[in-house]
Amino acid sequence: MLIAVAPLGDGGAVLRRVGDDGTPVGSAEHVADLAAAVRGAERGGDVRWLWASAEVYPALVRAGVSVARCHDLELTEALLLGSEGEWGAPRRLVAAWARLNGGVVTPDPPARQPAPPGDVQEALFDPTPADAAPPGFDTLDAAVAVYAAQLGRIAGTPMPGRFRLLVAAESAGGLLAVEMGRDGLPWDAGTHDAVLTELLGEPSRVGGPPSRLGELAQEIADAFGVARVNADSPAEVLKAFRRAGYPVNSTAAWELRRIDHPAVPLLTRYKELYRIWTAHGWAWRQQWVRDGRFHPEYVPAGVVSGRWATRGGGALQIPKVIRASVRADPGWRLVVADAAQLEPRILAAVADDPGMARAAGAGDMYAALAAEAFHGDRAIAKVALLGAMYGQVGGQAAPALARLRQSYPKAFAYVEDAARTGEAGGLVRSWLGRTCPPPSASWTEGTWTGGSAAAAQDGAEGWGDPESGGNVRGSVARSRARGRFTRNFVIQATAAEWALALLATLRTRLSGTPARIVFFQHDEVIVHAPRDGTDEVVAAVHEAAASASQLLFGQTPVRFPLGVAVVESYADAK
DNA sequence: AGTTTCATATGG
DNA sequence: CTCGCCATATGAAACT
Numbered sequence: 001m002l003i004a005v006a007p008l009g010d011g012g013a014v015l016r017r018v019g020d021d022g023t024p025v026g027s028a029e030h031v032a033d034l035a036a037a038v039r040g041a042e043r044g045g046d047v048r049w050l051w052a053s054a055e056v057y058p059a060l061v062r063a064g065v066s067v068a069r070c071h072d073l074e075l076t077e078a079l080l081l082g083s084e085g086e087w088g089a090p091r092r093l094v095a096a097w098a099r100l101n102g103g104v105v106t107p108d109p110p111a112r113q114p115a116p117p118g119d120v121q122e123a124l125f126d127p128t129p130a131d132a133a134p135p136g137f138d139t140l141d142a143a144v145a146v147y148a149a150q151l152g153r154i155a156g157t158p159m160p161g162r163f164r165l166l167v168a169a170e171s172a173g174g175l176l177a178v179e180m181g182r183d184g185l186p187w188d189a190g191t192h193d194a195v196l197t198e199l200l201g202e203p204s205r206v207g208g209p210p211s212r213l214g215e216l217a218q219e220i221a222d223a224f225g226v227a228r229v230n231a232d233s234p235a236e237v238l239k240a241f242r243r244a245g246y247p248v249n250s251t252a253a254w255e256l257r258r259i260d261h262p263a264v265p266l267l268t269r270y271k272e273l274y275r276i277w278t279a280h281g282w283a284w285r286q287q288w289v290r291d292g293r294f295h296p297e298y299v300p301a302g303v304v305s306g307r308w309a310t311r312g313g314g315a316l317q318i319p320k321v322i323r324a325s326v327r328a329d330p331g332w333r334l335v336v337a338d339a340a341q342l343e344p345r346i347l348a349a350v351a352d353d354p355g356m357a358r359a360a361g362a363g364d365m366y367a368a369l370a371a372e373a374f375h376g377d378r379a380i381a382k383v384a385l386l387g388a389m390y391g392q393v394g395g396q397a398a399p400a401l402a403r404l405r406q407s408y409p410k411a412f413a414y415v416e417d418a419a420r421t422g423e424a425g426g427l428v429r430s431w432l433g434r435t436c437p438p439p440s441a442s443w444t445e446g447t448w449t450g451g452s453a454a455a456a457q458d459g460a461e462g463w464g465d466p467e468s469g470g471n472v473r474g475s476v477a478r479s480r481a482r483g484r485f486t487r488n489f490v491i492q493a494t495a496a497e498w499a500l501a502l503l504a505t506l507r508t509r510l511s512g513t514p515a516r517i518v519f520f521q522h523d524e525v526i527v528h529a530p531r532d533g534t535d536e537v538v539a540a541v542h543e544a545a546a547s548a549s550q551l552l553f554g555q556t557p558v559r560f561p562l563g564v565a566v567v568e569s570y571a572d573a574k
Numbered sequence: 575a576g577t578t579t580c581a582t583a584t585g586g
Numbered sequence: 587c588t589c590g591c592c593a594t595a596t597g598a599a600a601c602t
Contacts, residue, residue, distance in 0.1 A: 484590070
């Protein structure tokens with residue numbers, strides 16, 4: 001049984017029961033207190049909520065209510081639109097309803113700016129504004145109608161059973177994302193201060209650079225024998241090196257590392273510290289940490305591959321040295337679990353390559369591959385596998401890839417097929433049916449620095465017809481880049497699904513316990529739990545991983561081992 | 575002055 | 587001729 005929810009904006013809502021087949025049961029019911037109604041229904045047993053989590057759930061969570069399951073109409077709409085070749089079309093309920101009724105489809109509102117915790121008045125509920133609703137639109141009726149239509153569309157996907165699993169996992173993720181943003185990541189300001197002071201020195205009173213950065217800047221200037229050089233300006237640094245007789249083309253660390261000059265290590269250190277100061281320093285904490293919790297805003301499926309993104313706070317790029325600040329509360333622990341070698345194991349599973357699946361049954365898959373096919377050279381085996389998944393073709397990858405192709409033809413063909421499809425302009429899907437976005441005009445040739453600049457220069461030098469020659473080669477490069485994208489999509493998107501399935505199971509397992517999932521980063525999850533309860537959490541995480549594997553792949557020789565650490569500080573994991 | 579792109583760092 | 591995927595965040599530089 002489902003219950004469709006239409007919030008009214010005053011804390012109340014209109015509800016309607018819906019059968020699993022999408023037909024409404026009984027009539028609409030007005031409740032004055034949605035939070036109380038939801039709490040009551042959850043106690044009553046097996047119920048699934050029909051709503052868009054991002055719009056309804058934050059207010060409920062703030063009111064102290066959580067729910068076990070939902071069908072997220074918006075996240076599902078986005079999945080279906082992608083599957084139907086309408087990637088990026090408006091996903092909001094009003095738009096889905098308009099499509100259903102042949103009305104005018106209004107675009108989704110632009111994503112809100114990242115909202116630091118607590119500095120804005122948070123709305124009670126966020127119903128569709130009356131002026132934005134098309135004539136005849138009723139939130140409750142629309143939810144019911146769109147749900148029924150979605151059921152039919154799901155049945156029409158190439159693999160409906162898998163797609164249903166995807167919808168369930170995505171919806172659970174929608175709930176968890178709200179909960180995690182609300183709960184926040186335990187953050188110890190004292191430790192953070194100690195780390196910052198150790199690295200950066202004393203903070204400047206006026207908000208300028210801390211002492212160590214100022215000293216480093218002076219040391220850099222001294223190394224060049226000048227009075228001052230702005231280390232933040234690539235142009236100035238480049239000029240300084242050239243004046244000193246070093247013909248460098250950029251100030252990137254990888255290029256500077258190759259030259260021998262006293263300023264190089266100083267610059268590298270400066271940039272590292274500067275980034276910590278600006279992106280994760282005192283000002284950052286002031287903005288994002290409240291009452292000992294870092295509150296990023298998670299965006300499920302914010303990445304085209306289905307990975308989550310975050311808005312604000314840089315939650316998915318916390319530098320390793322800063323992780324010491326992530327500390328469990330007194331008497332509590334962090335259970336840090338990460339999936340080891342997830343993507344290559346996913347490749348072994350989806351390609352159903354017997355040899356590779358056998359290797360993926362080992363604790364160290366690269367070592368197992370090396371033993372079987374790479375003369376025991378683990379590093380080469382790793383290069384081959386990563387090259388196959390990312391589309392590398394040159395350098396040391398070439399011979400390694402040839403061996404991979406020879407020894408594991410089915411796995412090789414799987415990613416190769418995805419690449420060919422992409423190069424030809426086609427679409428690929430993940431294991432559960434998430435579809436990649438179509439090629440678009442905004443698709444660039446790639447991100448390597450030489451790409452477009454080199455092509456433009458070739459044209460100017462008159463390599464054949466400057467215009468058509470440049471275009472042809474540009475389009476080939478674009479097609480290749482597209483091939484690398486689709487090649488990687490089938491793996492990365494499926495890995496994201498596995499992680500999402502783990503999360504969904506783990507969330508269910510931990511409900512009703514004090515343990516909370518407080519962080520999720522692609523293939524890694526952190527649970528905050530009372531010290532006495534960590535054994536059960538560790539068991540739950542392992543079971544969730546096994547469950548994810550079973551849900552996606554059924555019986556398979558591929559193993560998905562987890563590295564699990566029970567620690568007081570995130571820095572102590574691994 | 576405000577906006578967009580580039581360069582460089584971080585994470586997986 | 588060359589050829590490694592997905593992101594976010596910052597300040598400088600370039601552009602409108």
